[in-house]
Amino acid sequence: MASGTLPGARPGSSGRPGRRARRGPGRRHGTGRRYGPGRRRSRGLTAPPASFIWTRRVVLTILALFALVPVYVMISSSLKPLQDVTGTFRWIPSPITFAPYHDIWYTVPLARYFLNSLIVSASAAGLSVAVAVFAAYAVSRYGFRGKRVFTVAVLSTQMFPGILFALPLFLIFVSIGNATGIPLYGSRGGLIITYLTFSLPFSIWMLTSYFESVPRALDEAALVDGCGPFRALFRVVIPAALPGIIAVTIYAFMTAWGEVLFASVMTNAATRTLAVGLADYSTQNNVYWNQIMAASLVVSVPVVAGFLFLQRYLVAGLTTGAVK
Amino acid sequence: MTVSLRHDAPPAGPRAGRGRGPAQQSRASRLAARLRRGGLPYLLLLPALLLEILIHFVPMIFGILISFKQLTLFFIRNWQGAPWAGFGNYRIAVDVNGAIGGALLHSFAVTCAFTVLAVGFSWLFGTTAAVLTQDGFRGRATLRTIFLTPFALPVYASVIIWSFMFQYNNGLVNDLLHNVLGITSKPSFWLIGHNSFFALVIISIWRNWPFAFLCVMAGLQGIPRELYEASAIDGAGIWQQIRRITMPSLRAVNQVLVLVLFLWTFNDFTTPYVLFGASAPSPADVISVHIYQASFITWNFGEGSAMSVLMLLFLLLVTAVYLVATSRRRKHG
Numbered sequence: 280m281a282s283g284t285l286p287g288a289r290p291g292s293s294g295r296p297g298r299r300a301r302r303g304p305g306r307r308h309g310t311g312r313r314y315g316p317g318r319r320r321s322r323g324l325t326a327p328p329a330s331f332i333w334t335r336r337v338v339l340t341i342l343a344l345f346a347l348v349p350v351y352v353m354i355s356s357s358l359k360p361l362q363d364v365t366g367t368f369r370w371i372p373s374p375i376t377f378a379p380y381h382d383i384w385y386t387v388p389l390a391r392y393f394l395n396s397l398i399v400s401a402s403a404a405g406l407s408v409a410v411a412v413f414a415a416y417a418v419s420r421y422g423f424r425g426k427r428v429f430t431v432a433v434l435s436t437q438m439f440p441g442i443l444f445a446l447p448l449f450l451i452f453v454s455i456g457n458a459t460g461i462p463l464y465g466s467r468g469g470l471i472i473t474y475l476t477f478s479l480p481f482s483i484w485m486l487t488s489y490f491e492s493v494p495r496a497l498d499e500a501a502l503v504d505g506c507g508p509f510r511a512l513f514r515v516v517i518p519a520a521l522p523g524i525i526a527v528t529i530y531a532f533m534t535a536w537g538e539v540l541f542a543s544v545m546t547n548a549a550t551r552t553l554a555v556g557l558a559d560y561s562t563q564n565n566v567y568w569n570q571i572m573a574a575s576l577v578v579s580v581p582v583v584a585g586f587l588f589l590q591r592y593l594v595a596g597l598t599t600g601a602v603k
Numbered sequence: 604m605t606v607s608l609r610h611d612a613p614p615a616g617p618r619a620g621r622g623r624g625p626a627q628q629s630r631a632s633r634l635a636a637r638l639r640r641g642g643l644p645y646l647l648l649l650p651a652l653l654l655e656i657l658i659h660f661v662p663m664i665f666g667i668l669i670s671f672k673q674l675t676l677f678f679i680r681n682w683q684g685a686p687w688a689g690f691g692n693y694r695i696a697v698d699v700n701g702a703i704g705g706a707l708l709h710s711f712a713v714t715c716a717f718t719v720l721a722v723g724f725s726w727l728f729g730t731t732a733a734v735l736t737q738d739g740f741r742g743r744a745t746l747r748t749i750f751l752t753p754f755a756l757p758v759y760a761s762v763i764i765w766s767f768m769f770q771y772n773n774g775l776v777n778d779l780l781h782n783v784l785g786i787t788s789k790p791s792f793w794l795i796g797h798n799s800f801f802a803l804v805i806i807s808i809w810r811n812w813p814f815a816f817l818c819v820m821a822g823l824q825g826i827p828r829e830l831y832e833a834s835a836i837d838g839a840g841i842w843q844q845i846r847r848i849t850m851p852s853l854r855a856v857n858q859v860l861v862l863v864l865f866l867w868t869f870n871d872f873t874t875p876y877v878l879f880g881a882s883a884p885s886p887a888d889v890i891s892v893h894i895y896q897a898s899f900i901t902w903n904f905g906e907g908s909a910m911s912v913l914m915l916l917f918l919l920l921v922t923a924v925y926l927v928a929t930s931r932r933r934k935h936g
Contacts, residue, residue: 327841335735342732343749349764352775368778410650417647436659438918440870442894443911444662446904476658537757539873554759568767575760586755587748
């Protein structure tokens, strides 16, 4: 499967080379050696054939529709009055009402859920990145025994089924709470610690590859100038890798914002987050679909905005990792 | 091994702190040099290591321990007091003729089918989109943003939107299939019965293909342009370039990508849980929800833990075989 070809790649490939070969030599002198920085990154020297252009148009249109239709449904349904979302589905909302965006805050305590999610996700993201920065600095700048064991062990935690440690962790938190009085179960603190470890492996991995792209000569120069390793990290490496740190922070925030299993096991009425709280709209006698859609939109805005801002950093980070 | 090694880290802490004083520059740099060789990397790793151990490794070992206990509702207040069950929980779980074992086997089969379909299509869509958007054309940046949107939405929000679209009376899917296209003679139920499996697969694909797109897109940027230019001079068309240059160059990315997609999809709890609640309809009863139900709804934590351990063993086995097989092929290919 991993090395399979794309559908449609085979039929088009017969017969094309001849035409391309004829066009090739004529173009070679003109554009062959032009490596200007402004030149668009492109596969070949000549324009792609019509079969490729049309495949591209059709396939990309279908995929764009597939990606966007649910988003459209969310937006359009959030603007309908209740009776319009309980009847047959309508593509165009009429009449348009903004009442759902007002009502969502009163049907369920959305503001409290929102605040809980915000506190938990922001703290988890901040702490996760702080911890990951130190670990990534060690992995990228020092050779030490057990380095490979560490990286493999940390990445392997990504594989554990969440359900395997949800219950034990729950019991451990309850026991710690009973023994020491530190309330981890049902508190935001327990959730923050849990979430921060979820994003940690990927954060360490990404930051390591970002740090390795910062020239060693830079922080070695700082060390020669009498900086300690920590000063070198904070004054030289971190500023140079700032885009990566921002990307990882947003990623960690998104991970915490969207997690459901541990949120459902470890929170109570006071600390409930959006991931669990949104279900409240449909446990009522009436299913307020328009409000659910409005609420979904409202809770998506912070992370979608963050992600779209992050995407170029993320691609850059993945690329440095892949090139290595 | 790491665990025993990091014991020399804590004493390094205060020394590193003291050494940073401005008046002791030369001593500090000597100390720093010595620490760099010795404890400093471990000190830097310590927080990450402690957290991973506390949240992942200890609970996992604890979970394995519980799987050998008869931990039911009666013992939940005092879990140390629960009697040992030996391999009893495991025996029940793998007894395919019994009620619990049979249901587990069914759930396992459903999960495998679900995973293969969802991963296959996510990979296919993502790779297709990435390869087709490799060249610059007008609107490429917009398209990229559109493609990534499903991945950016919180999972539960996307599942809620899809569950609205799959509603019997007022959903978009039935409207499209029945009223607009006329494919079905009457509206179908999507969230109960056999269709629920496909609803789950579709949502999982919708959610995960942007990730495949993102990874393949990053992988494509690592392919040297000279390869394409040389092949174009040699007369290769674009389809041939895709087949002979692009796809082989993506092998390293694909190796990791398919594995990650597999693990995510197999372990996926959020999608079925938000879509169906704690008890999924039988055709879509994937293993994570099945175990959740066994643990938290019927309160048989010992049995649930035994099932999770079996699931982890299966994932370990598949991952090991996969890594060995793909690495060998990469070496030979």
